[in-house]
Amino acid sequence: MNIESLLSEADPALNVRIPDPNPLDARMISDSSTGNSAQRVRSTYEIGSHRRIASKLNDGIQRPSVLAVLAVLVAAAIAVPLTVGHSGAPRTNTTPGVSTPTQGVWSLAGYITQPGWQASSASGPLPTTQQFTLQLTCPTSTTCYSSGTNFQNHEKTQGVISVTHDGGANWRQSLAPGDGTYFYGFSCPTANTCMAAGDVPNSNTHPSLYTTTDGGMTWTSLPMPGFNELPVFLSCATALKCATIGLLQTPTAPTPTSYFTANGGQSWEPSALPPSFFPSENDQLALECFPNGHCIAAGTGGSGPLGQGLASMIYSTDGGATWESATAPSMTATSGLMSCSDDSHCVSIESSNDRNGYQTASGELVTNDGGLTWSAVPATGLESLNTSTPMSFDSISCPTTADCWASTHLIESECNGSCPYVPDQAIILATSNGGLTWIAEPLPASPSASLQYVTDYPVYCVSGTDCRAVGTLELTKSASGAGLPMVQQDVVLTLNGGPVLGVNGTSKS
Amino acid sequence: MVTSQASREDHARFEALYQANYKPIYAYVHRRVLHSSSDVPDIVSEVFARAWRRIGDLPPSPQDRLWLFGVAHKCLLEHHRRWSYQLRLLSHLGAQPNQVEILDTSVDPLHLRVRAALQELRPFDREVVLLVYWDGLSHAEAASVLGCSVNAVALRIKKAKARLQIQLGLASPAADSHKDTSSIPITPKEHLP
Numbered sequence: 174m175n176i177e178s179l180l181s182e183a184d185p186a187l188n189v190r191i192p193d194p195n196p197l198d199a200r201m202i203s204d205s206s207t208g209n210s211a212q213r214v215r216s217t218y219e220i221g222s223h224r225r226i227a228s229k230l231n232d233g234i235q236r237p238s239v240l241a242v243l244a245v246l247v248a249a250a251i252a253v254p255l256t257v258g259h260s261g262a263p264r265t266n267t268t269p270g271v272s273t274p275t276q277g278v279w280s281l282a283g284y285i286t287q288p289g290w291q292a293s294s295a296s297g298p299l300p301t302t303q304q305f306t307l308q309l310t311c312p313t314s315t316t317c318y319s320s321g322t323n324f325q326n327h328e329k330t331q332g333v334i335s336v337t338h339d340g341g342a343n344w345r346q347s348l349a350p351g352d353g354t355y356f357y358g359f360s361c362p363t364a365n366t367c368m369a370a371g372d373v374p375n376s377n378t379h380p381s382l383y384t385t386t387d388g389g390m391t392w393t394s395l396p397m398p399g400f401n402e403l404p405v406f407l408s409c410a411t412a413l414k415c416a417t418i419g420l421l422q423t424p425t426a427p428t429p430t431s432y433f434t435a436n437g438g439q440s441w442e443p444s445a446l447p448p449s450f451f452p453s454e455n456d457q458l459a460l461e462c463f464p465n466g467h468c469i470a471a472g473t474g475g476s477g478p479l480g481q482g483l484a485s486m487i488y489s490t491d492g493g494a495t496w497e498s499a500t501a502p503s504m505t506a507t508s509g510l511m512s513c514s515d516d517s518h519c520v521s522i523e524s525s526n527d528r529n530g531y532q533t534a535s536g537e538l539v540t541n542d543g544g545l546t547w548s549a550v551p552a553t554g555l556e557s558l559n560t561s562t563p564m565s566f567d568s569i570s571c572p573t574t575a576d577c578w579a580s581t582h583l584i585e586s587e588c589n590g591s592c593p594y595v596p597d598q599a600i601i602l603a604t605s606n607g608g609l610t611w612i613a614e615p616l617p618a619s620p621s622a623s624l625q626y627v628t629d630y631p632v633y634c635v636s637g638t639d640c641r642a643v644g645t646l647e648l649t650k651s652a653s654g655a656g657l658p659m660v661q662q663d664v665v666l667t668l669n670g671g672p673v674l675g676v677n678g679t680s681k682s
Numbered sequence: 683m684v685t686s687q688a689s690r691e692d693h694a695r696f697e698a699l700y701q702a703n704y705k706p707i708y709a710y711v712h713r714r715v716l717h718s719s720s721d722v723p724d725i726v727s728e729v730f731a732r733a734w735r736r737i738g739d740l741p742p743s744p745q746d747r748l749w750l751f752g753v754a755h756k757c758l759l760e761h762h763r764r765w766s767y768q769l770r771l772l773s774h775l776g777a778q779p780n781q782v783e784i785l786d787t788s789v790d791p792l793h794l795r796v797r798a799a800l801q802e803l804r805p806f807d808r809e810v811v812l813l814v815y816w817d818g819l820s821h822a823e824a825a826s827v828l829g830c831s832v833n834a835v836a837l838r839i840k841k842a843k844a845r846l847q848i849q850l851g852l853a854s855p856a857a858d859s860h861k862d863t864s865s866i867p868i869t870p871k872e873h874l875p
Contacts, residue, residue, distance in 0.1 A: 176847050179814040183796035186709040188789055194704030199697045202727070202734050307834070353745075420836070506836075507844070584804075606845075659841065681757055 192284060244610060293617040306358040308457065308662055309631040312637050315340045316364040318389065320349070320356045320633075321663075323644075332356040332367060336389035341641060342666060347389035354381070357415055358407020359458070363389060366412045375497035381585040387410060395438045402430055405452050406430035406460035408468065412439045416444075416462050416493025418452045418470055425451070429472075433493035447498040450485050451472045453509045457568040457631060463516035466492045469544035470507035471521045484509055484523045484536075488544035491580030504536045510579070512571040517543045520571050520608045522555065522579060532565045537608055554602060555579075564600065567630035576637040577604045578612065578668075580644075596647045601628035605637075616644075617666065623652035640668035692737045700730055701752050710751060710817050715759050725761055729754045751817070751827045753860070799849040803842050810838040812848075 257424040299437040306321035310623075318472045319335050332355040336350040354371040361367035365388045372380040380403070403420050409415035414435050421428040429451055432441040453459040462468040468489040473482035484506035506523035513519035525535040537552035556564070562583045571577035583598040585670055602611040616626055629644035644664050648657055704726070711725045732753050733740065800808055806828075813824040814835075821835045828835070837863045 174852070176843050177815065179792070180800075180846070181848070182790070183787075183793035183800075184816045185797065186712050186816065189710050189712060191705045191712070193703050195741050196697060196701065198727075199700035200693075201728070202700070202731055203693050204695045205739075354824070507840070599833065656770065 174587060177257060183522075198558075222606070239597070250504045266317070275601040294562045306631065308356075309506060309633045309640060309643055310359060310361045310367075310458075311633050311635045312361045312367075313364045314635045316361075316388065317341060317358070317386070317502070317641060318367050319344075319643060320359045320369060322355070334359075334367075334383075336367075338388060343665060345389075347385070348383060348392045350383075356383075357403060357405055358419075360407050360409040360415065362409050362411055366409075368407060368409045368415060370397060370407045370417065371621040371637055382407075382415075383413075384438065384461050397403075397428065397438070398432055398441045398443070406458060406470065407460070408462040410462040410464045410466075410468075410492070413493050414462065414464070414466075416460065416468050416489070418446070418460050418472075418477060420452065431493060431496065435492065442494065444489075444494050446496050447485075447487055449499070450487055451482065452497075452564060457510055457514045459511045459521075461511070461513045461519070462489075462493065463513075465516060466490055467516040467543050468493050468496075469510035469513055469519055469540070470496075471538075473506050473508065482506060484521070484538060484547075486521070486538065486540070486547050499540070499544050499547055501538060502549045503537065504549060507532065509538075509567055510569045512569045512577065514574050516606075518571070518574045519544060520569065520577050522552075522566050522569055524566055529678055533563045534566055537619055539608055550608055552608060552611065554613075562598075567628060568632050570632050570634040570640065571608075572634040573637045575605050575607050576634070577608055578602070578614075578632050578640055578642075579604075579635055580628070580642055581630055584632075596625060596650060596653070597627040599644055601629055601632065601642065614668075619646060623649055623655075624659055626664070627648045634668070643669075652671075695740075696734050696737055697752070698731075699733060700747060703747055704730075706747070706817065707750055707754055710754055711758065713812060713816055715761065721761060725754070725757050728757050732757075745826075748823055748826045750817075751819070751823075752815075755827060795850060795859045796846070799846050802849060803845065806840045807842040807845075810835050814839060 204673045212486065307318050308320040309317060310319075316338050318337070321333055321335070322331070327349055331349060331351065331353055333346055334356060335344045336347040336495075337344045348369070350371065355373075356369045356371045358370035367388055367389065370380055371394075372378075376461075377381045379398065379400065381394040383392045383394050383395050385392045397417070399419075399421065403419045404464055405420055406418045408417075409417060414433075414512045416433040418433075419430050421430050431444045431446050431447050433444055434441045435606045439618045440461045448657050450470075451473045452470070452503060459472065460468065460470040466489070470487050472485045472487065474485035484501055484504040486509075488495050488499050504523050505525040507525050508519045509523050511521040519539065520586035521538045523535045525536060534552070534555040537550050537555060538547040539550050540547045555566075564581050564583050566580065569577060569579045579602045580601060581600045583600060599616060601614045601616060603614050604611045616629065619625055620632060624646040625648075626644050627647045629642045632640060632642040634640035642665075644666055646664055684737065707729055708726050712719060712722050715721055715725065722747070733750060741749055770788060800811065803811065809828065810824055812828060814817045816822065819827065821839070825835045
């Protein structure tokens, strides 16, 4: 018996009789002009067995007492987030295990505000419609594009791309097709030129290549090849030359695919990937192409039933027209995060499942010859900061041959379903010696004592002194336990400072 | 806004929507409120009431089905919030909540272990697994309901399955990275505590 069968058979809905729809119930709902009375519409046979916790309350508890407690809780829920503003006195960041001081200084740059949360910032919030930011790329120190999801309500969920041209002081929504498109691959070779691969789920249509050449003012779209093919990774070395690595979506066996274009997406040609290569399964870029035709990609050597495999690195010297397997040491990996400072130097953090099934770092690979050969490095500091808490990696950015930043989070949610959800703890690690040693950098204090950073990805560094990350704030465990309403709020973090540990590298051009 | 002058087409469309999706939505809600299954009819009614109020904005079929799942997801979040408050109230006041309604005492212990293992997943991972394996949505449909990328769904599914297999004793961590577990015979007896 496999896990799929077990999951299906464990469905609790199989143990109950799901009532048939009663046309009269539908008529009662639609006959009510506002629908307000519909909440009382119930199948008749269910009414007799209906029990509510409220009836228990009425049985043995004085109603005024209940209302009083409820009023206090509601008032606290509303008042606490409002009164603890980010303009208050700075607090010391309580990130566990982050004790090593570094030269980089991270600061809070702005918020994405969401309904019910009133925090705001005068310094560059992303558009309020953008949430769940997945990708961030900054072709220059002043221009950044970010890709996320508009999740204001379920009816209008869709992908959105935002842009800033003043270093993050002002962001504006640049692209939101409005047809249910989500964005996957995302690549911006210059400040004015950016490409994104988008697809409408369930539409059985071609994915599209969206292109702007005027800094995000206008976008055009061209169909990309394949039905139900997901261009997971997109890298455009120039406005004309792009390569993709994606997946042909099937329910049980996604098939890797690859295409390249030399005319800005007017036409695409398929290319063959090495047989055992499977694209790295994450939302972050694991493919980079350069104007000289060199492309480098990280993935895994297969997709076994455990999701486990070995790190698999491939490269191309002709813009993605042909791919070759690189020489790399055997390293367990289910996904790889890769960043290249130039067409020769790349760092890849490999992750695999730990004994509890959490994705933690299994090692680090580096290349200094354009991805032809990779070697494992000790990667001191990539293990969990706290041995009892697994640490999972989310994104990496290497602006120079020496400097890299990686966003990670400590996985704190160790409960058996009976305890409250414990939020993760976001961590940013940095290296200044090409990935040999990593240290944690302190994050800024959260804007409220009731909030903590749970993620801090994607991270993107333009140079060794200029980085940005988009993170997420959620309630702390104690605040959640106190009954405050759920909060999920994106934040923009910036880093301005000298290279970590003072080791200079070659600036990324 | 639906008015009393709602068209006959609106009524017909809503009743067809109700007829086609009542059971999937009921099952979807039931799977997620096992702690208070008596609330399921109320929540399902609220889902369809919202659908009726927005009948003019509903996407065409088959997207309307996913829209309903999205509304149900939102209704459940509100329900869980209310439930959480009620539990805290009862805790403060020394009362006891209704016990979980045991609908079928003959549930296979292995299935209970699977459900317990599901509870140990991170909330987003668990929801993705439930949407795909219990609610029967495709990866793309689950992505549409949750508002994330299909790639993120595929990633979460893969991670969650790997962790479930380890928790259920179907596989070991990294050491068994290449073992094909699809044919490993297991019996409930072997895996009971």
